[in-house]
Amino acid sequence: MTLPYYASAEQIMRDRSELARKGIARGRSVIALSYADGVLFVAENPSKALHKISELYDRLGFAAVGKYNEFESLRRSGIMHADMRGYSYDRRDVTGRALANAYAQTLGSIFTDQPKPFEVEICVAEVGRAGSDEAAQLYRITYDGSIVDEPQFVVMGGNTEPILTALRSSYRPGLSLEDAVGVAVRALQQPLGNDATPRNLGRGELEVAVLEQARPRRAFRRISGAALEALLPAGTVDGAEPDAPATGTGGTDPDGPASGSEAAPGQSSD
Template identity: 35%
Template sequence: MTLPAYVPVSQWVADRASFVSDSLRDSGDGVVVARCAEGIALVAHHSEADPPRAMRSISEIHDRLAFAGVGVFHETEDLRVAGIRFADLRAYAYDRLDVTGRSLASMYSRVIGTLFARPDVKPYQVQVTVAELGLVPSEDRFHTISFDGSVRVSVDPVVMGVAPGRCVNLPDHPTLSQVVRASASTLDTDPANLEVGLLDRHVSTRRHFRRLDAADVLETDGDES
């Protein structure tokens, strides 16, 4: 009888991490999430599609929560739909304000991390961020979940999918248009090729997410200047 080859845990974990991180970097897609004067901006670039034809990388999840993801589309889409269902059930069972970025990040961490820890199946080739617009600016949070299920919480700009170490250069208290321009530079594309979403802090409605056209954002900025 031939015994199965033994692979140290440290080796297959490292191999899986390399496999996923390389696939995310080589895809050419990228996302930037950053706070701005208007609220929280989410900006995405698809390397092989025009914005009107591209599959969405950013989306509304709940009243003050938005989703951004890079990686294999059907996997990020599964996670996006799971997040919406989780938020709806939690809001129905408890209260709408009980749907938080922390609870969503915890759910995503369990799903992604559990799959990554199973050597017999392919891990999710994804990285996602849950952006949470606080009731006041000091309560804004970005929950970024990596392909191994680890979670990083911050208020600093998040860059996903592009070459490691690349950052987005923003002034203090940037406007939405400044975030869009800086994101275009970070993602190495023309601003017109970007998908743009905003968690708008200044709307009076319960739902704060708006999908915008990058050209309109930059044109408005030009009119105001």
């Protein structure tokens, strides 16, 4: 008689955590940071059609890394949750904390109950009403349902250590939009792995959006084209990276590996 394979609960959870962390770290990074007028999102994303940054509700924004199909389903469910709550009660009752808690419960349940966890990490950002002195809120929710309130900035996906080091040395509260974009882009351009040469990311490789507190109702606004080019730090090349083919097609997967290695079909991560 063959004995069934046994693995302790601790080993199962450890294996799930390792799977999720590897999937999240395989791709390109996203930065969310507070600046003088709200919250700035900057993502390394060559795709024109598949977004890693989006609006959730009037004053709420969403950013994610990992499996595109998984975080896209979370984004859609978050929008539905926010719409239903705003319709049933009041639009002011839709808060970033409530939505972050809902995401944490969903991801925690999937991590515990399902055979495979979601390979995603998400950020929910919120700005106060126009004219108020409420500080912006940034919530990081990880693959296992853990939730952290970040006071200044969030870095997700890819090789986060050099990006975090760059942000800690250059970020300061109350940055203007132009300065905040410069800080975020320079952090994303940090060398990958053992490569000592900083990368050069033009507007063709970046997805940028803001939550502007001064806007009367819908705070979310995308920044692209000439408006983005005017905000990029000096020396940034427009378009694709010098040593890589242009990625102007709309079908580019935002979850493609940052290291250049090919992922299995349907398994790409960012």
